[in-house]
Amino acid sequence: MSILAVRNLKTYFKTPEGSVKAVDDISFDLKEKEILALVGESGCGKTVTVLTILGLVRGAQVYGSIKYKDYELTKFSETEYTRIRGRKISMIFQEPLSAFDPLYTIGQQMVEVVCAHLDCDKESAKNICIEMLKEVQIPFPEKRFDEYPHEMSGGMLQRVMIAMALVTKPDIIIADEPTTALDVTIQAQVLNLFKQLQEIYKTSIIFITHDFGVVAEVADRVHVMYAGKIVEKATVSALFANPLHPYTKSLLKSRIKKEFKNRTLPYIPGNVPLATDFPSGCRFHPRCDRALKICSQKEPPEICLNHSAVSCWLYVRGDEK
Amino acid sequence: MILSLRQVKKYFPVRSGIFLQTTGWIRALEEIDLDIEEDKTIGVVGESGCGKTTLGKVVARILRPTSGKVEFLGEDVTGRVSKDVERKFRRNIQMVFQDPFNSLDPRMTIGEILSEPLEAHRVFSSKKEQDNYVKELLVKVGLYPEYLSRYPHEFSGGQRQRIAIARAIALTPKIVVCDEPTSALDVSVQNQIINLLQQIKTEYKISYLFISHNLDVVYHMSDKLFVMYLGNVVESGESREVFENPLHPYTRALMNSTPSWDPNQKRLQTVKLLGEPPNPINPPKGCPFSTRCTIRIERCDKEKPQLVGDEKHKVACILSEV
Numbered sequence: 001m002s003i004l005a006v007r008n009l010k011t012y013f014k015t016p017e018g019s020v021k022a023v024d025d026i027s028f029d030l031k032e033k034e035i036l037a038l039v040g041e042s043g044c045g046k047t048v049t050v051l052t053i054l055g056l057v058r059g060a061q062v063y064g065s066i067k068y069k070d071y072e073l074t075k076f077s078e079t080e081y082t083r084i085r086g087r088k089i090s091m092i093f094q095e096p097l098s099a100f101d102p103l104y105t106i107g108q109q110m111v112e113v114v115c116a117h118l119d120c121d122k123e124s125a126k127n128i129c130i131e132m133l134k135e136v137q138i139p140f141p142e143k144r145f146d147e148y149p150h151e152m153s154g155g156m157l158q159r160v161m162i163a164m165a166l167v168t169k170p171d172i173i174i175a176d177e178p179t180t181a182l183d184v185t186i187q188a189q190v191l192n193l194f195k196q197l198q199e200i201y202k203t204s205i206i207f208i209t210h211d212f213g214v215v216a217e218v219a220d221r222v223h224v225m226y227a228g229k230i231v232e233k234a235t236v237s238a239l240f241a242n243p244l245h246p247y248t249k250s251l252l253k254s255r256i257k258k259e260f261k262n263r264t265l266p267y268i269p270g271n272v273p274l275a276t277d278f279p280s281g282c283r284f285h286p287r288c289d290r291a292l293k294i295c296s297q298k299e300p301p302e303i304c305l306n307h308s309a310v311s312c313w314l315y316v317r318g319d320e321k
Numbered sequence: 322m323i324l325s326l327r328q329v330k331k332y333f334p335v336r337s338g339i340f341l342q343t344t345g346w347i348r349a350l351e352e353i354d355l356d357i358e359e360d361k362t363i364g365v366v367g368e369s370g371c372g373k374t375t376l377g378k379v380v381a382r383i384l385r386p387t388s389g390k391v392e393f394l395g396e397d398v399t400g401r402v403s404k405d406v407e408r409k410f411r412r413n414i415q416m417v418f419q420d421p422f423n424s425l426d427p428r429m430t431i432g433e434i435l436s437e438p439l440e441a442h443r444v445f446s447s448k449k450e451q452d453n454y455v456k457e458l459l460v461k462v463g464l465y466p467e468y469l470s471r472y473p474h475e476f477s478g479g480q481r482q483r484i485a486i487a488r489a490i491a492l493t494p495k496i497v498v499c500d501e502p503t504s505a506l507d508v509s510v511q512n513q514i515i516n517l518l519q520q521i522k523t524e525y526k527i528s529y530l531f532i533s534h535n536l537d538v539v540y541h542m543s544d545k546l547f548v549m550y551l552g553n554v555v556e557s558g559e560s561r562e563v564f565e566n567p568l569h570p571y572t573r574a575l576m577n578s579t580p581s582w583d584p585n586q587k588r589l590q591t592v593k594l595l596g597e598p599p600n601p602i603n604p605p606k607g608c609p610f611s612t613r614c615t616i617r618i619e620r621c622d623k624e625k626p627q628l629v630g631d632e633k634h635k636v637a638c639i640l641s642e643v
């Protein structure tokens with residue numbers, strides 16, 4: 001069962017340099033109780049995708065459909081959005097410190113969220129918050145409740161943010177690179193916490209990252225984005241065992257191994273294209289080592305296979321090209 | 322030796338109340354010794370907030386130490402210095418920051434960004450020579466001369482990081498501090514940037530102070546390794562040696578926490594590291610790691626272990642002293 005269905009979503013920005021097709025015709029489903037990882041190069045459209053889902057892109061043209069349960073989110077007014085944002089769909093950002101107001105204690109900020117979404121008074125809101133802080137394994141939650149954001153470490157703030165996202169028991173949590181700014185030991189704690197809480201609360205999670213190590217650890221399924229498109233969709237085991245798209249394959253081969261020391265590291269030649277001038281046909285074709293003639297002329301269709309779907313001409317049967 | 326730090330401390334004041342009195346200190350660096358030799362890369366890893374960026378900024382003289390001594394080519398540069406020494410320092414030590422999106426002035430063209438340090442140091446007598454050099458620089462970092470009149474927002478993250486690197490090497494410095502230069506980038510772009518840094522190092526004999534959360538990258542880049550925790554160096558030595566034979570419990574935890582890239586062999590659930598990094602305003606009395614260490618003994622809470630050992634490998638842990 002899918003809880004969120006995105007169909008032919010396009011988010012275009014008008015800029016002096018031309019139209020930026022940040023997200024360009026993507027479709028995917030978030031299933032109930034799964035962790036779906038969205039991976040891809042900086043600027044490929046991961047954040048814009050999820051901001052569009054949350055109705056948070058300003059000054060953009062949005063086309064296509066976003067269905068959450070029976071609601072069509074693209075038709076939502078701002079007031080309708082405020083009823084689900086933070087309550088049914090919560091978001092966790094990359095930089096924990098910038099998500100908090102430095103002038104208020106984390107307790108004040110949490111209580112405000114709880115009172116806005118749940119029907120309760122300040123005293124019971126406080127209790128709910130402290131329970132939640134316990135749940136995300138913050139030591140001495142009663143004391144921490146009265147601290148200011150700058151008194152906490154990055155890892156601890158990230159956990160407070162998770163607590164805030166969970167407090168309304170949302171159906172969906174969207175986490176945008178929640179561990180990129182953390183060191184690996186704290187990253188491990190935060191990722192473990194995500195998995196445990198996901199099992200307890202049965203939340204569906206969209207997890208954005210560019211780290212395949214993190215994908216392997218937390219995700220059930222993965223969607224790989226390149227230049228505003230989803231180029232491959234797979235279960236996590238299929239993706240690592242049998243990557244299909246040339247871009248995914250190259251990325252997985254680029255992991256640094258110990259024996260590479262003092263050698264040149266593998267990489268994909270060329271540069272990531274700018275969103276104002278994407279290449280014709282398959283957007284990866286100028287950098288692809290297996291490109292065919294058709295690749296620069298026509299956009300590849302999405303081909304569905306057992307545990308994967310891939311948008312690449314190599315998987316299209318001869319007579320259909 | 323190009324640069325050495327001796328017992329360098331950096332404390333930031335904590336201010337509160339309406340008159341913003343200093344009510345405490347954030348101990349960002351505690352008595353750090355660091356030598357940067359010619360043509361060597363020093364890797365720095367550690368907890369978020371343990372003082373890595375602060376260390377980089379002290380090395381690049383963006384921050385002055387609270388106490389201790391900094392020597393640059395035999396000269397004391399801890400406090401104020403003569404204009405000449407300041408110029409020589411600026412020319413020779415540069416920094417590349419983590420965020421490729423905020424570290425370049427959005428109102429300047431790429432040409433202006435790269436020319437600025439050259440003009441400030443009057444490297445070239447003619448504009449033409451300077452322009453040619455700037456073009457060469459762009460080509461060197463894998464970009465095209467046509468990009469000179471473009472603005473930073475027209476480039477991808479990886480390309481912006483290349484521009485930042487071009488600016489950092491423009492004056493052929495002796496040391497470049499790289500503060501997580503690839504952590505916002507995907508693996509392939511990360512590898513391109515690292516290859517570029519390595520190629521520049523071979524050509525110019527640059528030393529890097531290379532700060533990163535990614536241990537694979539640090540292993541690849543560094544000759545020496547510094548492991549930091551809560552403002553302290555807890556382990557240091559030759560990079561290969563420390564990676565192959567980590568002695569400090571924090572270093573071991575770090576090395577075990579790197580995700581596996583293999584969904585059939587998930588590693589994180591097995592990571593056993595308790596609790597939280599303590600607050601640098603109020604660090605533990607004994608070993609800075611004692612609040613999270615799984616093998617601590619009573620002495621660890623009372624005595625602060627010193628960094629001991631030889632150049633090849635040093636560690637600060639009570640248990641390896643006995």
Ligand SMILES: Nc1ncnc2c1ncn2[C@@H]1O[C@H](COP(=O)(O)OP(=O)(O)OP(=O)(O)O)[C@@H](O)[C@H]1O
Pocket residue numbers: 013015020021022040041042043044045046047048049210274275478505
């Ligand atoms: N408000 C905006 N106006 C114009 N262009 C925008 C706007 N917001 C984003 N973009 C562009 O849309 C593209 C996608 O950006 P997005 O932030 O989604 O990338 P991302 O995949 O999240 O990258 P990162 O890994 O760096 O966070 C980029 O080229 C970006 O410059």
Ligand SMILES: Nc1ncnc2c1ncn2[C@@H]1O[C@H](COP(=O)(O)OP(=O)(O)OP(=O)(O)O)[C@@H](O)[C@H]1O
Pocket residue numbers: 154181333334347348349367368369370371372373374375376601
């Ligand atoms: N200008 C400043 N004023 C006050 N405190 C500061 C300042 N700069 C850094 N700190 C504090 O000093 C400590 C060390 O910070 P630093 O930025 O050096 O850590 P880091 O190791 O680079 O962390 P990260 O991995 O998150 O980048 C932190 O507790 C930080 O909050």
Ligand code: SF4
Pocket residue numbers: 245246247282283284285286288289290291292295300311312313314
């Ligand atoms: S469609 Fe062609 S260019 Fe694109 S990835 Fe496949 S083979 Fe390469």
Ligand SMILES: [Mg+2]
Pocket residue numbers: 046047048176
């Ligand atoms: Mg993003």
Ligand SMILES: [Mg+2]
Pocket residue numbers: 373374375500
């Ligand atoms: Mg830092």
